[in-house]
Every structure is written in structure tokens, then in C-alpha cells.
Amino acid sequence: MTVQTPPRRGADVSATALYCYGVTAADTASPLPGAGLGGASVEVARFGELAALTSAVSAGTVRARRRDLLTHFDVLGTAFEAGTVLPLRFGIVFADERAVVEEFLRPRQDELVGLLRELAGHVELRVTAHYREEAILAEAVRESPRIAQLRAATRGGAAAGHPALLELGELVAAEVQRRTAQDASALLERLRPLARRHELDQEPIEYQVLRASFLVERDRVARFDAALEEFARDNAGRIDFKYVGPLPPHSFVSLGDGGR
Amino acid sequence: MAIATQGTASNYLQRAPSPSGLADVVDLILDKGLVIDAYIRIAVIGIELITIDARIVIASVDTYLRFAEAVNRLDLTQTEAAGLAELRDGGGGNGGDKAQGVFEGMKEKVSGRD
Numbered sequence: 155m156t157v158q159t160p161p162r163r164g165a166d167v168s169a170t171a172l173y174c175y176g177v178t179a180a181d182t183a184s185p186l187p188g189a190g191l192g193g194a195s196v197e198v199a200r201f202g203e204l205a206a207l208t209s210a211v212s213a214g215t216v217r218a219r220r221r222d223l224l225t226h227f228d229v230l231g232t233a234f235e236a237g238t239v240l241p242l243r244f245g246i247v248f249a250d251e252r253a254v255v256e257e258f259l260r261p262r263q264d265e266l267v268g269l270l271r272e273l274a275g276h277v278e279l280r281v282t283a284h285y286r287e288e289a290i291l292a293e294a295v296r297e298s299p300r301i302a303q304l305r306a307a308t309r310g311g312a313a314a315g316h317p318a319l320l321e322l323g324e325l326v327a328a329e330v331q332r333r334t335a336q337d338a339s340a341l342l343e344r345l346r347p348l349a350r351r352h353e354l355d356q357e358p359i360e361y362q363v364l365r366a367s368f369l370v371e372r373d374r375v376a377r378f379d380a381a382l383e384e385f386a387r388d389n390a391g392r393i394d395f396k397y398v399g400p401l402p403p404h405s406f407v408s409l410g411d412g413g414r
Numbered sequence: 415m416a417i418a419t420q421g422t423a424s425n426y427l428q429r430a431p432s433p434s435g436l437a438d439v440v441d442l443i444l445d446k447g448l449v450i451d452a453y454i455r456i457a458v459i460g461i462e463l464i465t466i467d468a469r470i471v472i473a474s475v476d477t478y479l480r481f482a483e484a485v486n487r488l489d490l491t492q493t494e495a496a497g498l499a500e501l502r503d504g505g506g507g508n509g510g511d512k513a514q515g516v517f518e519g520m521k522e523k524v525s526g527r528d
Contacts, residue, residue, distance in 0.1 A: 158502035177448070210430075220436055225437050231432065258450055280433075291485045301485070307487050323478030326485050355441075367446075379429060386426035397429045398438065404446040 171213040171247045172199070172254055175229045176402070177266055180205040182237025189232065191216070191225050199251045201259035204266055207233055208254060208318055216245055234402040238274045240266065241404045273407070276350060276369050276399030279378060283341060283363035285330070289392040290361065294329040301325050330361070337393065338364045344385050348378045353405045363393055367405035377399060 168412035185207035190209030199206040207229060215224070226244050233239045248254045259266065295302050304322040322379055341350070341364055346352060349368035370378050386395050433439050 222423060223436065223439055223443060226443055227432070241443070241447040243445075243449050244443040246450060262450075279429075282438075286483065288488060291488050292490060295485060295488065295490060305485055308482065319482040320475060322485065323480070323482035326481040327473070327478060331482075339455075379427075383427050390426055395427055396434070396438075398433050399431070401432070401442070404442040407446075407448045408469055409448060409450065411427050 155219050161286075170210045171249055172208040172251060173211040173216060174242055174254060174258070175207040175209075175226060176233065176242050176249060177240040177270070178195065178205050178207065178233050179203060179237055179257070179270055183207065183233070184236065186229060186232060189225070189229055191222055198230055199254045201255045201258070202263060202267075203270075204259050204263065206254050206259060208248075210400055211247060213247075216247060218244065228403075230296045230402045234400075238276075239402040240269055240273070240407045262409060269407060273369075273403050275372055276403060276406075277372055277375065278354075278403045278405055279349075279368045279370050279375070279397070279399035280366075280401060280405075281341075281345070281382065282396040283287070284394050284396075285334075285361040285363060286392055286394060287361055290330055290333060292308045293333065293392070294326050298325065298329055301329065320329060325383050326375065337389070341385055342366075344381045345378065348374055348381055351406060369406045370400075372400070 175190075175196065180198075180200050180203050183200070184196045185198055188195055190196040191211055194209040194211070196207050196209045197363075199208050209229075209239065223244060230239055230241045248257060253327060295305055301322065304318050304325065308316045308318050308322055342352070349370050351369040353367045355365040382395070382397060386393070433442070
């Protein structure tokens with residue numbers, strides 16, 4: 155889809171606009187030569203204690219190619235090594251530096267400064283847990299006599315169209331769902347005490363036990379690692395994990411309505 | 415940032431400093447992060463081309479039938495004989511392979527939500 159960039163106020167239309175990656179504290183912000191979208195340099199737009207990380211893009215539209223998305227992510231990651239960062243969602247552009255300050259940093263100053271303080275010293279850790287299909291299905295067969303019975307009755311080449319197949323599938327689905335709820339809450343119970351906040355991705359995805367982000371103090375990351383490690387060991391062979399971080403707090407930033 | 419490179423010393427778990435796939439990056443930067451307001455959120459083209467290979471669970475006859483097939487495909491004698499130890503070593507076959515899942519239906523990420 156294509157949407158026009160906001161109309162410029164009073165100024166003549168120029169060929170460039172400023173793409174904005176995120177906000178950081180003015181005292182930790184520094185330019186990143188050549189690191190921005192399309193190889194442009196990441197510059198710093200300052201206002202008081204705040205600094206927005208920006209780079210020039212062609213006005214009109216921003217492409218979201220693979221490398222553009224990764225660039226956005228990487229700029230934030232680099233800035234995060236120097237200090238607290240408030241990541242913006244991909245695809246936010248201002249007319250020029252004045253607009254970054256007047257339409258964003260100034261009207262949102264208090265909120266942004268508050269978020270920077272609140273999130274200082276914290277990282278986002280992202281946890282995704284998936285069942286191994288074969289393991290979880292085997293559990294369902296072993297522990298539900300009815301599933302085992304229906305499976306025995308419907309196995310083999312002649313099973314297609316067998317009326318019991320539907321009942322079997324429904325029972326297996328329910329069993330997987332039941333285990334998912336159980337394992338997800340057990341996992342959360344272990345991790346939640348070590349995190350300041352957490353955000354669950356709610357979409358039910360096949361064999362996914364949990365997909366969530368945790369806001370964790372830097373000096374508690376090792377304990378978080380250990381807790382997740384222990385859970386992973388207890389569930390070895392049945393649940394696989396993807397564990398990513400420390401990331402800037404993508405999942406833990408939001409602004410209230412208004413402020414413009 | 416010292417912890418960025420310090421993984422967990424574990425056979426069961428590795429913490430990676432950044433996502434391994436584009437889908438996970440998309441998850442973070444298109445769904446999350448500060449949004450200022452509709453006036454400033456711009457024009458993004460190309461995002462509609464990005465799809466995430468994630469099959470959403472939908473209660474349907476099709477889903478149930480595929481579940482039934484998956485459970486019937488299962489070689490229980492193997493998993494039972496081998497026991498959990500073998501599963502731990504990944505000896506259970508294709509269990510960990512998402513592409514072998516019983517669900518279908520692609521979830522698409524589309525741009526333009528304000």
C-alpha cells in the first residue's frame with residue numbers, strides 16, 4: 155500500500171524526508187555514518203534531554219525490503235549498546251528535523267523522558283517455545299486411552315474416510331491444547347518473577363507453547379537464563395526454544411493518545 | 415555490552431543476540447515499537463510481500479483430519495522403544511520440523527495498519 159507523507163507546513167516540497175528509528179538520551183546519542191536506510195548516515199536530532207535517531211530518505215514512501223527492515227533493527231541495536239533506546243515501529247517519517255522536534259520530541263517530551271528513565275538498565279528477552287510434533291502427539295496417544303483406541307481403529311491404508319478419524323483428530327487437538335495451556339503457565343510461572351513485565355503474543359500458532367517478550371533488568375539476565383535453562387532441561391525432547399536478546403525494549407514502549 | 419556475547423552454557427538452550435530469521439525481526443519492528451500517530455505513520459511499501467510461515471490453529475474439520483493423520487503416521491513403537499533419551503537426541507524423526515506440521519493456512523503480515 156502507499157500513503158502520502160504528511161503535508162509539509164509552509165515549506166516547499168523537497169526531495170527528502172527524515173526517517174526516524176528511535177529515541178535515546180541526548181548524552182548517549184551519536185551519529186552512525188552510513189548505517190541508515192539505503193546507506194545514508196544516521197544523524198541525531200536533539201531536543202533537551204532527548205535525541206531522535208534519523209536518516210534522510212526520499213519523500214513519499216519507504217520501501218520495506220529485507221535489508222531495510224534489518225537496517226532499522228540494526229540501527230536500534232547499535233544505539234542500544236551505548237544506552238537506553240526507545241524503538242519506533244518501522245516506517246515512521248517526518249518532513250524534516252524541525253518536524254521531528256516540533257511534532258514528536260517536544261509534544262511528547264515528558265512521556266519520552268519518563269520512558270527512558272523507566273527502561274534504563276533493562277533489556278528485552280524474547281522467548282519462543284515449540285513442541286516437537288512427534289513427542290507431543292506420542293504423549294497424547296500414551297496418556298489418553300480413547301485416543302489410543304481410535305488410533306488403533308483408524309490406522310492403515312483403509313482408514314481414509316473412517317468416521318472415527320474426525321473424533322480422533324478433535325481429541326488430539328484438544329489434548330495438545332490442554333498441554334499447551336499447562337506448559338505455558340508452568341513456563342510463565344518460572345520466568346515471571348525474574349522479569350519486570352512481560353508481553354504475550356496471543357495468536358495460537360501450531361505447536362507453539364509460548365511466544366513472549368520479557369523486560370528484564372540487565373543484572374538479572376543470568377538468572378533468567380538459568381531459569382529458562384532449567385525449564386528447557388526438564389522438557390528436553392518435547393519442547394524446543396528460541397531465545398533472543400538482549401534487545402532494545404521493542405515490546406515495552408508505548409505512548410498515550412494525544413500530546414499533539 | 416558484555417552480556418550480548420555471553421551465551422548460556424547449555425546443551426538445551428542458546429541465547430542468540432539477535433533473531434535468526436526475518437520473520438522474527440518483522441515481529442519486533444512491525445508489530446511493536448512506538449507509534450506516534452496516524453498523521454506521522456507513513457507510507458511503507460513492500461511489506462505486503464513479507465509473509466510469515468506460521469500456521470495458525472483453527473478449529474475445523476480439515477484441521478482435525480490432519481491431526482488424525484499426523485497421529486496415525488506416528489511410529490509409536492519407535493518412540494516407545496527408544497524412550498525419551500532418543501527423543502532428546504533428536505532421534506525421533508521429523509518431530510522438530512515445523513514444515514511437517516499438521517496445520518495449514520499462512521498468516522500474512524500486511525502493512526498499512528494505523
